[in-house]
Amino acid sequence: MSKLHLVFGGRVRDPQTLDFADPANLDVVGIFPDYASAEKAWRAAAQRTVDDAEMRFVVVHLHRLLEPDLLSHPAV
Numbered sequence: 236m237s238k239l240h241l242v243f244g245g246r247v248r249d250p251q252t253l254d255f256a257d258p259a260n261l262d263v264v265g266i267f268p269d270y271a272s273a274e275k276a277w278r279a280a281a282q283r284t285v286d287d288a289e290m291r292f293v294v295v296h297l298h299r300l301l302e303p304d305l306l307s308h309p310a311v
Contacts, residue, residue: 237298240273241266244280244292253291266297 242264248254255261264280267273273294284290 237268238270239266239268239297239301240270241295241297242273242276242280242292243295244284244290246289247291250288250291253293255291256289262292264292270294270296 243261244264245258245261246256248256262280264276267276277292277294280292281290284292
């Protein structure tokens with residue numbers, strides 16, 4: 236299975252949290268086949284909004300959500 240990663244972001248209520256103010260208007264950057272490409276997309280999205288403290292972008296490890304049993308095996 237590919238180690239898929241989702242990159243998305245949006246405006247948060249508090250810049251120190253991930254409490255998104257309007258989940259219906261999240262900016263979905265994309266789904267990427269590996270962490271390196273997801274990180275590159277995350278950096279580009281974050282850089283576009285660097286002057287706005289209320290905008291946050293994150294990388295989500297979709298492969299961990301799709302196969303949670305693999306988390307108990309550190310080699311994966």
